[in-house]
Amino acid sequence: MKRLLSTLMAICLIVMSAWANKTVSGKVVSASDNEPLIGATVQAVGSSQGTSTDLDGQFTVTVSDNVTQLRISCVGYTPQVVAVSSYVTVALEEANTMIDEVVVTAMGIKREAKALGVSATPIKGDIIAQARTNDVMSSLAGKVAGVQIGESSADPGSSKSVIIRGVSSLSGSNQPLYVVDGVPLNNSATYSGDGLNSGYDFGNGASAVNPNDVESMTILKGAAATALYGSRAGAGVILITTKKGTKQSRGVGIEYNGGLQWESVLRLPQMQNGFGMGWYGDHTEIENGSWGPAFDGSQQLYGWVYNHSQNLKSYLPIKNNVKDFFSTGFRYSNSISFNGATDKSTYFVSLSQINDDGIIPKDADTYTKYTVSARGSHREGNFTFSTSLNYAFQRNHFVTTGQKTGSMYNSIMQTPRDISIVEMQDLDNPFNTPGYYYTPYGVTNPYYIIENFQNEYEQERFYGNLQLDYAFLKYFTATYRFGLDTNTGHHNYGSPNMAALYVGTPNYDDALKDLTGEVSQSITRRREIDQNFMLTYDQQILEDWHVNAQLGFNGNERTYKYLGSTVTNLTIPMWYNLSNSAEIPSTSQSEWKRRYLAVFGSAEVAWRNMVYLTLQGRNDWSSTLPVNNRSYFYPGVSLSFLFSELLKPEQRNIINFGKFRMAWGRTGNDASVYMTNSVFAQAAAATSGFGNGSSFPFTKVGVNAYSMGNVLGSQNLSPEMTTEFELGLNMAFFQNRFSFDAAYYDRNTDKQIFSLNMDPATGYTAQNMNLGKIRNRGVEFLVNVTPVKVGGFQWDINWNFTKNWSKVIKLPEELGGIATIYGLSGGTSLYAIEGEPLGVFKAYVPQMTEDGKIICDGEGQPLVNPEQQIVGSMNYKYMMGFGTTLSYKGISLTANLDVRHGGLLYSRTKDITYFTGNAIQTAYNNRNPFIVPNSVQQILDDDGNVTGYTENVTPLDETGIFTYWDAGGAELDRAFLVDKSYVKLRNVVLSWQLPSKWFAKCFITGVNVSFFGNNLFVWTPKSNTFIDPEASSFGNDLEGNYGEYSANPSSRKFGFNVQVKF
Amino acid sequence: MKKIYLLLTFAVVLSLSSCNLDINDDPNYPSSSDVTPDLVFPAAENAVAAAVGDAMFNYSGFFAQYFEQRPEANQYNNEAELNIDESTNLFDRCYRTLYAGALADIKNVMDRVENKSDLFACTVLRAYAFQLLVDNLDQVPYTEALQGSANTNPAWDKGEDVYKGVLAEMDEAEAALDGEPMTLTDPLLNKSVSQWRGFANALRLRMYLRLIDGGINASEYQSKAVALAKAGEFFTGNVAWDVYSNADGQYNPWYDVARALGTKNHVASYPIVSYYQATNDPRMEYAIMKNDAGEYVGQIPGAKTVYKSWGVDWKNKDVSAIDYTPAVFAPIYMFTQSELQFLVAETQLRWGDKAAAKAAYEAGVQADFASRGMSVGTFLNGNRVNWDAQASDGDRLNMIYMQKWAALFYRDHMEAWSEVRRTDVPTTCAAPAKQVFENPTVYSAGQMIVPALNYIQAGGLCKRVPYPSTARQLNKNTPAAKLLSDRVFWDAK
Structure with missing residues (x-):
């Protein structure tokens, strides 16, 4: 450290500039409102001499004789070069492009944007405040090249995702580091680790x-x-x-x-309005889906009996049912x-x-x-x-x-x-x-x-x-x-x-x-x-x-x-x-x-x-x-x-x-x-994938146990x-x-x-x-x-x-x-x-023939290709x-x-509205029996080998129609990946x-x-x-x-x- | 200048005040040296028990045609209609629990203990885990398994070789026993070396019978089986993982799942109800409930959605639900005394002493009644279940198999399914489900019924489970996909 200091000092001593012998003073104001600009930089062109303006926008600077111009700059304003005179008044225009702006770069260093050899996009505070969002990032969505800003959920106060120049890390964070006035800000998001069951x-x-x-x-x-x-x-x-x-x-x-x-609510699934409560084409009183018969305006009882009475409804669609729920x-x-x-x-x-x-x-x-x-x-x-x-x-x-x-x-x-x-x-x-x-x-x-x-x-x-x-x-x-x-x-x-x-x-x-x-x-x-x-x-x-x-x-x-x-x-x-x-x-x-x-x-x-x-x-x-x-x-x-x-x-x-x-x-x-x-972790075993799990310690036998962790650590990282x-x-x-x-x-x-x-x-x-x-x-x-x-x-x-x-x-x-x-x-x-x-997403898709036809089974349903296929990114x-x-x-x-x-992204909303028959797509062909479009069936020999294909002539009945949509329709699981x-x-x-x-x-x-x-x-x-x-x-x-x-x-x-x- | 140095020193000292970087030992878990083998062994026992008593208990319950999917719920449609391929991931969690859980832990214990009795217990548990794997998948990684990053694509060995391998391991470990008492904590068999030997012998008998019926060195295994049955050095009571109690986090794991799903999904299948009825079996009421009309009605396999086309509006209220109450904190049965006795009876009847066969048969029935807290009463006098009432040894063998199937219900479904596959008893009804429904005379009580809606293209019953998709994705040596109708090596008949 000592050596570095003395080297730097030596440089200073060698580079002595000429003595100044001219004093210039002046005032810098903003052109828009004539208010004084504080801290504007005043610099002699072609020399290192300079100063900055005080709280009244005033400055006084002593410059060499040979200096003829002053360059006046200030954060957020277009710099100007003015001729030297004993008193100068300079009105700076507000910068309207990125070129003239001064940006804060690494470690708080201020630089003119034009000097930068790297990509640094400055954004002014008023742009951030203008959209009146709850947080600083949402307001920038779509405004900055190379930056992908997304609302991970529309609920008030939920986290925002900011990805700069694509995802690069498989496991680490891909969110940027936030630095406020030179100090890193903890940006960890608080969200449910169990988005499948109870997400927040x-x-x-x-x-x-x-x-x-x-x-x-x-x-x-x-x-x-x-x-x-x-x-x-x-x-x-x-x-x-x-x-x-x-x-x-x-x-x-x-x-x-x-x-x-x-x-107000922005986007809800489009729902069919042709069929109501029921399953497999029949009325039921306790089903959570719309697989019943076509609406006919009849009166239908539904739900349970309470105190000798039961709910009655007109068998008609309620078109804005979901929208009306939201306030x-x-x-x-x-x-x-x-x-x-x-x-x-x-x-x-x-x-x-x-x-x-x-x-x-x-x-x-x-x-x-x-x-x-x-x-x-x-x-x-x-x-x-x-x-x-x-x-x-x-x-x-x-x-x-x-x-x-x-x-x-x-x-x-x-x-x-x-x-x-x-x-x-x-x-x-x-x-x-x-x-x-x-x-x-x-x-x-x-x-x-x-x-x-x-x-x-x-x-x-x-x-x-x-x-x-x-x-x-x-x-x-x-x-x-x-x-x-x-x-x-x-x-x-x-x-x-x-x-x-x-x-x-x-x-x-x-x-x-x-x-x-x-x-x-x-x-x-x-x-x-x-x-x-x-x-x-x-x-x-x-x-x-x-x-x-x-x-x-x-x-x-x-x-x-x-x-x-x-x-x-x-x-x-x-x-x-x-x-x-x-x-x-x-x-x-x-x-x-x-x-x-x-x-x-x-x-x-x-x-x-x-x-x-x-x-x-x-x-x-x-x-x-x-x-x-x-x-x-x-x-x-x-x-x-x-x-x-x-x-x-x-x-x-x-x-x-x-x-x-x-x-x-x-x-x-x-x-x-x-x-x-x-x-080693406290032992637990669950082989069904549901339930809270039953695990050590087992109180009945008073035994605790630890199991070797399933993740192998590495000393070579x-x-x-x-x-x-x-x-x-x-x-x-x-x-x-x-x-x-x-x-x-x-x-x-x-x-x-x-x-x-x-x-x-x-x-x-x-x-x-x-x-x-x-x-x-x-x-x-x-x-x-x-x-x-x-x-x-x-x-x-x-x-x-x-x-x-x-x-x-x-x-x-x-x-x-x-x-x-x-x-x-x-x-x-x-x-x-x-x-x-x-x-990239891999999903189960139907088996297809070489000429692009869907292969169906004996029931007329698309056959699953046993290997998941890459279906998009x-x-x-x-x-x-x-x-x-x-x-x-x-x-x-x-x-x-x-x-x-x-x-693509996975949508469970699509999945569940297919399952319940609420999605508009499930009303296809008015729920009349249909043959899966563009499909064939296999011709099998005695050993079960496929010898060829014949046109699929097996229509899906009411049960089959449910099974078909529940599985995703003709695309199977691929269907639940939404563009x-x-x-x-x-x-x-x-x-x-x-x-x-x-x-x-x-x-x-x-x-x-x-x-x-x-x-x-x-x-x-x-x-x-x-x-x-x-x-x-x-x-x-x-x-x-x-x-x-x-x-x-x-x-x-x-x-x-x-x-x-x- | 002094000031600068002062400032510099001040800042650097402040910054360095917390510069110890050796802080990367995870404080959330005990340090590896604190976790003695004693603390690991029960984890391995639990993992094996969870595999056989949770996921396997559930799907085998469908395959052995005890269970059917309740009409107005949908959780296990795939199991009931045999709509299962690798994408279903039927076996993935068992595969992970058995290998990365049980077998990895057993290996860890065996690497660290020297006590021969401890090593023997580990070997027996390991053999049991591999037997489960083979009975489900046939081929499994064995010789190259459990090597961590040293071999990330372990080869898959033939089921027959895995059976032989673990049998040899058990023989070797037993031969090495030197009379030392066991030291590992052992909630399964309470550190009893003789119980572990009895468990080993029972496993041997089970596996020998499979090898014999699979046509593998039949004569050699036949004499071994007879010798085992004669010697009778088996475990007493049941080999059961009896650790559960009626509290959250402590339930029997299969029950815990049923509880978590909320909706009831299991009803009794037609075959088990009809067989219990035909034999006047009081065990009917153990876990099968009457329907709304007060009757015991089983559901025809795979017929849930098909009844409609048969002209019946089939609903929850029409069929006998499975009662979850006996399962709340039931132990997981890893080897029942009853099954053991039936295996002895079979061995004695086929190749040995017929009087001993009868005694074992009756002991098998009694053991199961006892495990349900029921008295066998006059049950064994019934025409269909009485030893002496049977016309031939063939009928007696058939009766042993049928009673084993009746006894394994709500006990050990995995073994029930395996034994159905080995013995082909209960036999499969030749008539399709629709005929059984329309004309019950084509059906004899207890017969398996090919599911009315059956996704197996070749027809028939489920003979194996597909390879785990985790293995398919991560291990390039995983064999080509199999169909549910492809048999495991010992299922030769």
Whole structure:
């Protein structure tokens, strides 16, 4: 360290610049409102001399005699070059393109976007706040090239998925690292591990950030851009810079935002209206499906007999039955901030509140969030102290999804077309109670579920940082930063003891006897401590050179603790407390801890503001890898060349900007915790796949036992390595009226760390190992056009396009080149298969003849091909976004379309509506007997060998029709994989900045009223009559791409917001 | 300058304060050295028991035609209609539990203990697990199994070789016994070496009979079987995994599944009801309930959805449901005394002492009544079940087989299904289901009935289970797919 310091000092001494002998002063203001700009950079052109503006926008700088021009720049404004005079006043225009913006890049370094050799997309805070979503990410869906943002579920407060440049890691996280003011933010999502039975999603960590607090965000995409952030940045980095206090012209700066929002159901399955309650073509009184005869308007009794009476219904469809169930959701939100600054100090304090009640009736799906932030800084001499403290509280209620009795949507989807759901609302009516509910088959009254099941989550979050900067020797800054992020989550689940409540009822024996209620309470604690020490050197050398270098040290520790307890057989049927049972609660605990240490460095050399070269490297030591492979190094290099600097002035009237960039970088990624050793676990065995399992300790014999774990640990694990190369071209024409940014990337993730399944005959079901290689290649385009700019009227259009080609390059041959990502046991599953894109579905399909005819069995049903076939991939073929803004004198109208094309997802909603005969497709041929279209039957010889085919002439009867659709129709299991293409009208915002002269004489300084709508419409391919294809029941990462398992429907949102500044 | 160093030192010291990276031992599980073989052996016993008493008990209950799918529920349509292929994953969980659970744990114990009695018990349990695997799949990984990452594609050995292999293992381990007491915790047989020997002998007898009827070295195994039957060194009581109680997490696992599914799915099949009726068997009421009309009515196999075309509106209320009550915390029967006695009776009748055969036969019937807490009373006087009332030894053999089938109901369905396959008793009714339904005289009580809706293309009954799809996907040596009508090696008849 000592040697480095002295070397750097030697450089400073050699590079002494000439003494200045001219003083220039002036003022920098914003062209739009004439307000002073604080902290704008004033730099002598062709020299290193410069300063920045003070709190009144004033500056004074002493420059050499030969300096004739000053360059004035400020974050978010177009820089200007002005001639030197004794006093200059400069009005900067707000930047309207990406080219002129200043972006925050790795480790908080501010760079002009044009200098970057890597992909970094800046987003201004007002864009994030504009859509008025609950969290910072949702508002960006469809707006950023190369970034796939999805709502994993439409329920309020649920997690968002952000995937940058495709999925690269089979097992690690593919979500980006969020860094708030230099400190990593824990982004773990809280969702059900059992999406099949009882799914829920209480959101991801990044939702704790109040969108109104965000000054700007930067999305760093390539490995060369993210490497300094270490292992966790392999999937990209989202840098969030929060608002700081600024000097106010009078008093305290106050900003208030208040809004109301309404939500309505967006997408429900299309249902048939021809057939009602029944099975195999007959009326039944207790079936949960619509396989009865055709509707005829007759009066039909249904359900059980209670007190000598039975329900009666008209045998007619209730067309809006499902839609009528859902209510209008309502959200109100308030946010207020106070800020100010003196010459030496700044402060910013904000409070926010959101109460969101979704589209499910009552308050069964709600999201409440409160945030409090306090930030401040103080400069004393060469020292600057700053701190940021943030508290966030959230509470969610979620109606569970999946196939268990507590799943509301599962019950709704299994309601015959002629039974009114809204009429089930009165829970005092015995027929609407689970005891006399019309069917015993695993479903019950949805109103009963939302009223009596409990599924609540509360989280308290505290995160923030302390930072100390020390500037010394003119060109050096030392920074120490301590970051802390800690949260405690409490999940509270309860289901009623229906066995006790409904003993003796008709459903008791078949459905309720064993539903003895459950209380489950769990507490999760997470803590992350991140410490950084950094030394920065920044100097203009001679006239043409600028050097910026950093050397840093990073230490990080993360801990996780979980304690959960569950008890069944509730004494008081609906009191959800662990003490409420004569049985002994079952308790479980788990915890983990991981650390890493790292040293990193980077150096950027700039020549004549035209060529920029950056070199960087980082070495990590991680606790999760075997001792011998613990240390790993990864370098990066990037180059950008502003070729427009070489153009003649008249050429620059046409091409005003042109940049070529290239970058190469690596990121290493460590393993998950505890993958190096095999373990013994408390023994359990279940061979049927249902039930809670009966396991040790067996109290009757007083014996406990441990079984060798089924996953084989590995002492040979080495870090996963991602290598990425990218090229980019960025050009602007006609004073930025037209600009584009194009990028190509090639990302290879090698030596993936994975638990690979093995034939259990080996004694293990999986082994941990480094395996295979995944490649993502892609192109990204961003085009901005301003076709009209007349007077105060402006029309902007932007278009972004992303195409990613993913491919599994290599998986070990001895393991068949296949790895399971997620799947239904033995059913449709998602795999990584060598030579295929990452995430292909295999499903059972019919046996086909060579000329494409379906082979049917003797019953006329399609014969299953015993080998599952690859039927498609989870990946979009391309993604596109269209945005347009019309603005005129403070009024603006913005609209964004989000387009995704291609890919499949599993839909249980489709599966169950086929099973129940509710799906519109099941009314095919009016349910008259039919022969499977385009099908044949086998001709067999005496030995059962196939000798040929003959036309299938066996029609399906009423029983066969059910069997046919239940199996998926002519496509069999392939049918339940739905095309996930869509076009969504993501948002429309009409905003009006009231003329400031209206408030000239009062304390208000600005008022903005906006009307907004989010997810207003979704268009899907004709084959998808079932779901909003963004749905996921399996979290927000790779497995989430599997699909939905009776996920609650999505909603459209619209509302208005008032912003008042004082 | 001093300040910088101060700052630097301050920061680095702070950062390094938690730089110990040796924290990757999982605190959620006991350390491997703390888990002694003593703690592992019961896990292996439990895994084997769960396989035979949960999934196998269930599907074999359909294959042995004790169970039928209840008309207005759908959980086990595939089992009742034999609509099963590799995609059904009928056997996957058993395969995983037996190999990655039981056999891997047994191997771990055997690698770590030296006590000969412990090793013998492990060997017997291992033989039992492989016998189950072969009886379901015929070919299974054996010689190359359980080698972890050293062999991720173990070869599949012929069923016959696996039988011979585990028989030889048992002989070797028994020969090595040196009188030391057993030390492993053993809830199955309470550390009784003589019980383990008795269990081993019973297993041998079971496997010899299969080898004989499979036509494999018949004369050699015949003399061995006769010697075993004569010596009579078998276990007493039942070999049963008796650890369950009436509490959540402690239920019998098969019952636990029925409970979790909520909806009742099992009704009694036509053959078992008709046979119990024909023999006036009081065991009828043990687990079979009367229908709404107060009668015992079995459902014709695979006919649930077909009744309609026969002109009957067939509903839950029409048929005898299976009573789950006796199963709530019932032990899992891994080898019943009753089955053992029937095997002895068969051996003695075919090749040995006929008086001993009669005694064993009656002991077999009595043992089963006793296990149900019932008295045999005058049952054995019945014409169809009385030893002396039978005309020929052929009839007696048939009666032994039939009573074994009657006795294994609600006890050990896997063995019931295997013995039906080996002995072809109960015989399969020649008439199709529809005729049985329309004209019961074509049917004799207890006969198997080819399911009315039967997905086996070749027709007939289920003779094996398909290979696990996990093996198909992950092991390239898995043999080509088989049909349900393909037989295991010992099912030669």
